Amino acid sequence: MGENITVSEAISKGKIKLVYLPLFLILVFxxxxxxxxxxxxxxxxxxxVFAIGGFLLAWLAWSYFVVEWKIWAFENVRNVHELKxxxxxxxxxxxxxxxFNKTEIINYEHKQKLKLLERKFLxxxxxHDDITVPKETLIHYSKATIAFGIVFGILFLSVGIYVLMENSKNYCYLFFLGLGLYFFYNSIPKLINNQPQIIINAKGIQFYKSSLMEWEFIDNEYVDMRRSGKHVNYYLVFNYRNxxxxxxxxxxxxxPEKLEQLMRVYRVRFEKSNF
Structure with missing residues (x-):
């Protein structure tokens, strides 16, 4: 096993055959x-019929290529837990x-290889450490996100005022005014708050207005990606004192990628200085 492929590289290659190719087949049909x-x-x-045929062919392509990708990826990537x-x-x-795993097209040889690769999960x-990462990282609210909220707040308030002035009996203005106020309500406090929301270093992780959570009592830390339809949200997840x-x-x-990198580096620095 070469283990010379990064998790990102393996994911990128997997997307070609397991996401983009099936999607292409559906669109072609x-x-x-x-x-x-x-x-x-x-x-x-x-x-x-064509839509269903495209979906079935796309699923067939995934079922065929997924086993091939699993074997290649788990053989050549060191951090298989993160990869999975x-x-x-x-x-x-x-x-x-x-x-859906039962729909994978897998033969006896593939089964034996995957069973052998299960040992890597033990x-x-x-x-490893990264010298480009500072001793401590302060993470603030995104200025771009705040600006986005303020701009939309101004836009919706302007539309609401315009509708009100044109026709006060058109109660649509209440909808636009409400949206504008909502954006301002969410953005202004973040604009005023210049304190870091997360402080992370070799001692642990500290959230705004919270005490330090030490690495000694933290485990299973990662950034979780959660989908809701087409929308994606990211969460920093871990266990602290169980x-x-x-x-x-x-x-x-x-x-999300940078935050995960920081957690890995500061975890390594903590372990080096304490074990």
Whole structure:
């Protein structure tokens, strides 16, 4: 096992065959159906057949390539726990207890390879220090997010006032005024608050107006990606003294990838200085 591929590289390669290719097949089938319908070679109801056919072919492609990707990725990536978690987050694979795993096209040789690779999950993921990371990192609210909220607040308030002045009996202005006030209500306190929302260093993690949580009592820390339809939210998740903790980070001036890197580095520094 070479273990010379990063988690990000493995995820990127997996997306090509397990996300983009199935999506391409669906779009091609629908496109062909639309074209045939345009030149009047098929009836309207046949569009549903093409859509279903595209979905089934896309699922077949995923079922075939997913096992191949798993074997390659788990063989060549050292941190298999992180890889598996991010593969599930990015919709490359399903959780172990999912019924959809039964649709994988897998032969005896593949089963034996995957069973052998399960041994890698008995070892912890390994991370290293990074000299480019400072002794302490202060994470504030994102200025771009605050500006976005203020701009939309001004926009909706302006529309609401305009509608009110044009026709006070058109109660649509209440909707726009409410939206504008909502954006201001969420943005102004963040604009005024110049304190870091998260402080992270080799001692631990500290949230705004909270006491320090020491690395000694923190475990299973990672950034979780949660989907709700097309919308995605990110949370810093970990256990502290056996209690679940999570913090919404979408409005902070840091990417999920960068925050995970910081946690790995500061965890390594803590362990080096204490063990």
């Amino acid at each position: 629908i496109g062909v159906g639309v074209y045939l319908k345009t030149i009047e070679l098929i009836e309207d109801w046949m569009m549903a 978690r991010k593969a599930i987050q990015n919709n490359l694979i399903w959780k172990d207890d999912s019924w 070892e912890k993921d390994v991370y 209690k679940h903790q999570e913090y919404h980070i979408d409005e902070l001036a840091i990417t």
